Structures are given as C-alpha cells and as structure tokens.
Amino acid sequence: METQVHLPADEVPITIREVVTALKKQKLDAHHYKASWGDWINFKESKTVISIESANGLTTRATIEEAEGEDDVLADCISAFRMLGWHGEDADGPYPL
DSSP states (O other): OEEEEEOOTTSOOEEHHHHHHHHHHTTOOEEEEEETTEEEEEETTOOOEEEEOOBTTEESEEEEEOOTTOHHHHHHHHHHHHHTTOEEEETTEEEEO
16 A cells, blocks of 8 residues: 655655654654665565655655555554654545644
8 A cells, every 4th residue: 555645835845864763753663775766765674665755865755655464654654754744645635644
C-alpha cells in the first residue's frame, strides 16, 4: 500500500534530515539513502520504505510504501509526518494526518 504525504502549499520546504529526525522520535531506525534515481528513507528490520522528493536536500512530498504486515511502521511514519505538519493526499484530495 502507498500513502502520499506532503507539506501544505503555503509551507516552506524542510530538510530530509528533519524528516529522518521526526521518524527517529517515533522509535524508527530511519536512514536516508541518496541514489542517482532518487532519495529513499529505509528502516532497519523493516521492508517499508519512503520515497522522498528532494531538491538540494529540501523536501515537501513523499510516498510511504508500506510492506505487507507492517501496519505499525506505517502508523509511526504517519505520526512523524503529522508532527511535522504534513498532510495526506488521496483521490479525493488532501486531508490532515
């Protein structure tokens, strides 16, 4: 399952480091991995990943790609993004996390 999250349009982009720090506050062992095809946040002992859009280390949008059976990891990710003031987005539009 994929969950789209983003900062509201009127907010200033934040650093990927801030996102990783928020995830770690949720007790997730989060690590940023930068590759030529994009930025990813991986978790030790978990198959759930976050594909995070970035420009010069700043971000406003990400996709949480939940692995099967890892609802607890998804819930912790959503809590971290909620603490940062991000919103979710689905076919009906944006919604508060």
